[in-house]
Amino acid sequence: MLFIMPAVLILISSMMQEFAWGSLAKDSSIPVLFVDNDHDSLGTKVKSGFSGSDAFQIIDSLDHKPLTTVMAKNAVKKGDYLIAIVVPKGATATMRANVRLSVAKVLAGFGMGNPMLVNGISFRDSINVTIFFDPTVKKAFKNAVISSVRENYYRIQTEWVFQNFNQEIAIQMPMYKPPKEAFKEILKFREEYPTYREVELIPNSSQHNVPAWTIFAMFFIVIPLTQSLIQEREGGSLFRLLTMPVSYMTLVMAKVGVYLVVCLTQTAAMLVAGIVLLPLFGLPMLVIGDEIPALFVMTLMVSMAAVGYGLMVGTVFKTHQQAAAFGSISVIILAAIGGLWVPIYLMPASMRALSLLSPMNWAITGYYSIFLRGGDLWQVAPQAIKLLLFFLSTVIITAVYHKYKRPVNS
Amino acid sequence: MSRQPIIEIRELTKIYKGAEEPAVNSISLDIFPNEIFGLLGPNGAGKTTTISILCGLFPATKGSVMIDGIDSHTNLEKIKQIIGVVPQDIALYPTLTGRENLTFFGNMYGIYGSELRDRINHYLSEFGLEKHANKVVGKYSGGMKRRVNLIAGLLHGPKILFLDEPTVGIDVQSRLVILEYLKEINKKGVTIVYTSHYMEEAENLCNRVAIIDRGNIIALGNPKELLEGKPEFKNLENIFIHLTGKDMRD
Numbered sequence: 267m268l269f270i271m272p273a274v275l276i277l278i279s280s281m282m283q284e285f286a287w288g289s290l291a292k293d294s295s296i297p298v299l300f301v302d303n304d305h306d307s308l309g310t311k312v313k314s315g316f317s318g319s320d321a322f323q324i325i326d327s328l329d330h331k332p333l334t335t336v337m338a339k340n341a342v343k344k345g346d347y348l349i350a351i352v353v354p355k356g357a358t359a360t361m362r363a364n365v366r367l368s369v370a371k372v373l374a375g376f377g378m379g380n381p382m383l384v385n386g387i388s389f390r391d392s393i394n395v396t397i398f399f400d401p402t403v404k405k406a407f408k409n410a411v412i413s414s415v416r417e418n419y420y421r422i423q424t425e426w427v428f429q430n431f432n433q434e435i436a437i438q439m440p441m442y443k444p445p446k447e448a449f450k451e452i453l454k455f456r457e458e459y460p461t462y463r464e465v466e467l468i469p470n471s472s473q474h475n476v477p478a479w480t481i482f483a484m485f486f487i488v489i490p491l492t493q494s495l496i497q498e499r500e501g502g503s504l505f506r507l508l509t510m511p512v513s514y515m516t517l518v519m520a521k522v523g524v525y526l527v528v529c530l531t532q533t534a535a536m537l538v539a540g541i542v543l544l545p546l547f548g549l550p551m552l553v554i555g556d557e558i559p560a561l562f563v564m565t566l567m568v569s570m571a572a573v574g575y576g577l578m579v580g581t582v583f584k585t586h587q588q589a590a591a592f593g594s595i596s597v598i599i600l601a602a603i604g605g606l607w608v609p610i611y612l613m614p615a616s617m618r619a620l621s622l623l624s625p626m627n628w629a630i631t632g633y634y635s636i637f638l639r640g641g642d643l644w645q646v647a648p649q650a651i652k653l654l655l656f657f658l659s660t661v662i663i664t665a666v667y668h669k670y671k672r673p674v675n676s
Numbered sequence: 677m678s679r680q681p682i683i684e685i686r687e688l689t690k691i692y693k694g695a696e697e698p699a700v701n702s703i704s705l706d707i708f709p710n711e712i713f714g715l716l717g718p719n720g721a722g723k724t725t726t727i728s729i730l731c732g733l734f735p736a737t738k739g740s741v742m743i744d745g746i747d748s749h750t751n752l753e754k755i756k757q758i759i760g761v762v763p764q765d766i767a768l769y770p771t772l773t774g775r776e777n778l779t780f781f782g783n784m785y786g787i788y789g790s791e792l793r794d795r796i797n798h799y800l801s802e803f804g805l806e807k808h809a810n811k812v813v814g815k816y817s818g819g820m821k822r823r824v825n826l827i828a829g830l831l832h833g834p835k836i837l838f839l840d841e842p843t844v845g846i847d848v849q850s851r852l853v854i855l856e857y858l859k860e861i862n863k864k865g866v867t868i869v870y871t872s873h874y875m876e877e878a879e880n881l882c883n884r885v886a887i888i889d890r891g892n893i894i895a896l897g898n899p900k901e902l903l904e905g906k907p908e909f910k911n912l913e914n915i916f917i918h919l920t921g922k923d924m925r926d
Contacts, residue, residue, distance in 0.1 A: 502765025506828065509731040509761040509838075510784045511753050 272483035273539035299350035306358030476540035477633035492589035495580030529569035567653035574660030681706035688739035701891035714882035760834030770814035785832035819850025875913035
């Protein structure tokens with residue numbers, strides 16, 4: 267279970283994240299109801315903008331009937347669909363009129379056209395593109411949809427502004443020949459991921475998920491480890507062991523050794539799952555790179571931190587129930603504040619400060635350094651040292667607590 | 677019997693943190709080589725605490741313990757090499773087989789390889805467990821677990837054996853095997869310190885007994901000597917009840 271369940275966790279979380287990023291197959295896209303009451307440029311452009319995205323599937327009819335605003339609203343209300351976009355009647359005409367007026371007012375400033383005429387006309391009221399959202403839709407997803415609609419709106423508006431300038435200037439200045447290409451977007455975005463390597467590493471869900479869930483699974487060693495410690499204490503085996511000519515620290519270190527092997531094997535299994543299993547499900551393959559010494563040291567340090575944490579919890583808490591409840595919930599909390607689920611840069615300042623105290627944050631920072639930046643041993647040294655110090659602290663707490671608070675059954 | 681004690685306890689006191697009364701209250705006691713010494717008392721009398729201190733599990737609040745001439749304050753590790761302990765609980769790993777448990781505990785005493793294998797086979801045979809050696813302990817009966825529990829304390833050939841209620845909750849046959857074996861190893865020179873609730877068992881097995889209650893020794897001597905001149909008491913249990921009372925203890 268310690269090896270299979272984490273692999274399943276990696277697979278499922280990678281698939282979910284890949285889907286959320288919209289790079290999986292089209293059949294996994296979200297259906298969006300689209301009502302085009304405009305029947306003009308804006309409606310067409312917004313629709314084609316959404317149709318061009320793998321993440322959305324545009325639906326403009328239900329039960330073979332063209333979609334109306336009421337039908338769309340009801341469908342979202344019933345929870346049948348998450349989103350419905352309604353482009354109002356006359357939206358394009360309103361936009362076009364306002365753009366023309368803007369251009370005319372600007373040209374009037376140059377003495378072109380009839381300034382007296384245009385100065386008396388005011389802009390038409392804003393048009394509302396209505397988007398119905400299911401109440402369960404998350405804010406981030408909502409923002410992505412709104413931003414997509416807005417992007418299309420600005421693109422059309424910009425094109426029209428240029429077209430109208432050209433037309434008006436051509437009217438005022440007969441010598442003027444408008445260019446064939448009225449407008450060209452000059453700002454394009456090129457993604458680059460600077461790394462320590464010469465070959466660029468392209469981040470993908472596997473590069474993010476495999477290390478994150480590996481750390482999570484490693485820290486869950488706290489459950490079997492605390493069970494073993496408490497069972498040993500309650501069953502009397504510890505009593506017997508302590509009457510033997512071995513020190514308590516020898517016993518502790520023997521346990522650390524055994525569980526380190528478990529953690530390292532578990533990590534190896536999860537990396538293999540990232541390389542072999544994920545591609546079988548159409549997910550990107552995990553690229554380990556060539557910084558094996560850094561990867562080994564980092565894995566060893568994370569394992570030591572996880573085992574140390576389990577030792578401490580298993581020593582401090584008296585019963586299985588206490589240790590299991592605290593152990594599992596604390597691992598989830600450490601994962602949450604450590605940035606395993608939500609990136610730290612999205613957290614509020616106070617949480618970001620707190621996150622720096624989580625060993626899982628040191629672990630994920632180190633792993634990302636290797637997997638996403640191509641970092642070597644030198645680059646992961648700060649995180650590795652922090653994890654080592656964390657391990658030593660937990661061992662010292664364990665030893666001190668055992669000596670003064672819990673000498674076997676007293 | 678030599679008069680030089682193998683265990684010397686002087687004014688031994690243990691007060692647990694937050695406790696109102698001492699668990700062990702300034703007891704002094706000598707146990708001599710080759711004795712089978714019974715430490716008897718009701719629940720909470722201080723028997724397990726005394727044995728735990730003698731085994732070096734935790735320190736006494738006051739007092740001293742010398743075992744085979746070694747001061748427990750200064751050389752506990754050496755003492756641990758010559759004592760064997762059979763705890764009250766079944767101190768075994770339930771998911772390991774009997775043989776695996778014994779191999780592990782033997783290794784902890786620094787015994788390895790063929791020497792350990794021979795010793796394990798010898799004891800498994802003595803206690804009638806050869807057929808079950810490769811079954812997991814979790815599936816053993818209570819008596820089988822008790823027998824393996826005892827073997828684990830004998831593997832390294834201890835000079836002194838501490839047993840905390842070694843026969844509690846087992847069948848008559850297993851109890852008989854255990855008690856007979858204790859007599860046998862005692863004849864070979866092993867000193868046995870033993871706690872029990874079974875007065876008849878203690879009366880038959882022990883050379884001397886100490887009845888302990890509320891941390892104090894309230895009677896000490898040979899079971900027969902304790903009964904001498906007291907015709908109103910038929911056996912050790914009568915004396916025990918007389919001294920400790922009929923009130924139930926927690």
